[in-house]
Amino acid sequence: MNKLNIGIVCYPSYGGSGVVATELGLGLAKKGHSVHFISYETPFRLYGFDENIQFHEVDMQSYPLFKYPLYSLSLTSKIVEVCEANEIDILHVHYAIPHSICAFLAQQMLRKHHVKVVTTLHGTDITLVGQEQSYYRLVQFGIEESDEVTSVSKHLRDVTIREFKTDREIHVIPNFVDPDKFTPEVKQPKCLFVKGKEKVVMHISNFRPVKNIETVIQTFYHIQKKVESCLVLIGDGPEIPAARQLAVKLGIMDKVSFRGRIEQVECILPCADLFLLPSELESFGLSLLEAMSCGVPTISSNVGGIPGVVVEGETGYMFEPHDFKGMSEKAIEVLENPELHSTLSKNGRRRAENVFHIDNIVSQYEQLYYATVL
Numbered sequence: 001m002n003k004l005n006i007g008i009v010c011y012p013s014y015g016g017s018g019v020v021a022t023e024l025g026l027g028l029a030k031k032g033h034s035v036h037f038i039s040y041e042t043p044f045r046l047y048g049f050d051e052n053i054q055f056h057e058v059d060m061q062s063y064p065l066f067k068y069p070l071y072s073l074s075l076t077s078k079i080v081e082v083c084e085a086n087e088i089d090i091l092h093v094h095y096a097i098p099h100s101i102c103a104f105l106a107q108q109m110l111r112k113h114h115v116k117v118v119t120t121l122h123g124t125d126i127t128l129v130g131q132e133q134s135y136y137r138l139v140q141f142g143i144e145e146s147d148e149v150t151s152v153s154k155h156l157r158d159v160t161i162r163e164f165k166t167d168r169e170i171h172v173i174p175n176f177v178d179p180d181k182f183t184p185e186v187k188q189p190k191c192l193f194v195k196g197k198e199k200v201v202m203h204i205s206n207f208r209p210v211k212n213i214e215t216v217i218q219t220f221y222h223i224q225k226k227v228e229s230c231l232v233l234i235g236d237g238p239e240i241p242a243a244r245q246l247a248v249k250l251g252i253m254d255k256v257s258f259r260g261r262i263e264q265v266e267c268i269l270p271c272a273d274l275f276l277l278p279s280e281l282e283s284f285g286l287s288l289l290e291a292m293s294c295g296v297p298t299i300s301s302n303v304g305g306i307p308g309v310v311v312e313g314e315t316g317y318m319f320e321p322h323d324f325k326g327m328s329e330k331a332i333e334v335l336e337n338p339e340l341h342s343t344l345s346k347n348g349r350r351r352a353e354n355v356f357h358i359d360n361i362v363s364q365y366e367q368l369y370y371a372t373v374l
Contacts, residue, residue, distance in 0.1 A: 100142025207237025
């Protein structure tokens with residue numbers, strides 16, 4: 001089939017939707033498609049040069065009359081510009097607000113170009129932001145008016161249909177991982193995090209309240225009582241100060257390492273002996289999948305789309321989001337039992353390769369694109 005010109009609209013920030021959008025674009029470019037990223041800054045996983053990839057920055061103009069920057073209108077204008085200049089076939093927008101609405105407006109302005117819009121729902125655009133009264137009707141409209149809609153998990157699809165009272169078809173295309181990039185091979189020396197033989201417990205997120213960082217700290221507090229270990233926290237966000245405060249209060253600050261944002265997490269994930277993700281809401285759990293691909297056993301909450309990623313007792317263990325006692329007890333068992341740790345590690349790696357391989361998932365999106373434009 002002919003190669004496509006694809007526009008991808010996403011948030012560039014340290015979060016699942018931006019990561020998936022960027023990795024998808026990279027995968028499509030490898031298959032020969034022309035990919036045009038549109039956002040207010042370069043997506044954080046988009047580095048290096050690829051002849052099939054271009055980045056288009058949204059121009060933000062300030063004017064005294066406007067109290068707040070008009071990002072949605074600026075984004076719409078940039079979408080129109082990029083689509084006209086590059087004969088875009090498919091406009092794939094990630095996260096409903098405001099991207100699906102901007103895509104709809106751009107589509108109306110591009111009537112002669114017949115650009116098709118695919119909207120991917122990622123989670124909080126439906127479960128949190130989309131539930132706000134001021135955004136609900138907009139999200140609902142964006143879902144209804146997109147040419148195709150996908151969600152990253154069956155759970156999110158079901159929630160969307162129920163909460164937004166829609167009967168339209170929503171395709172479930174899960175998130176994915178590149179096993180050649182996220183491998184058990186240690187690319188950085190473990191001594192970067194530990195001085196001796198401590199076990200490395202790791203958490204990666206954007207540190208929003210929904211990530212339940214308090215439980216991460218509480219769980220580690222109990223782990224370190226029984227197992228010589230350290231906690232490595234990757235990412236940045238509003239809950240960092242509270243996390244520091246709790247670590248100080250519990251007297252474990254010397255065992256907790258705040259590393260901030262790291263773009264190439266595949267370089268440090270293999271150093272972990274255990275990965276924690278006790279989120280209160282999680283439509284998929286991409287960081288869990290990336291940990292599994294690196295052969296790292298996981299302890300997580302049993303919410304949302306996580307049970308579709310983790311196989312209980314085979315690749316990791318799941319608990320109620322605030323059950324730090326249960327999580328810590330199981331974590332201690334895993335860290336103290338080399339045979340169990342090895343089994344979980346191998347099973348996780350195998351599941352990542354067999355079920356969530358990037359090549360398989362990119363092909364699913366590719367097939368959807370062709371079906372939409374034909």
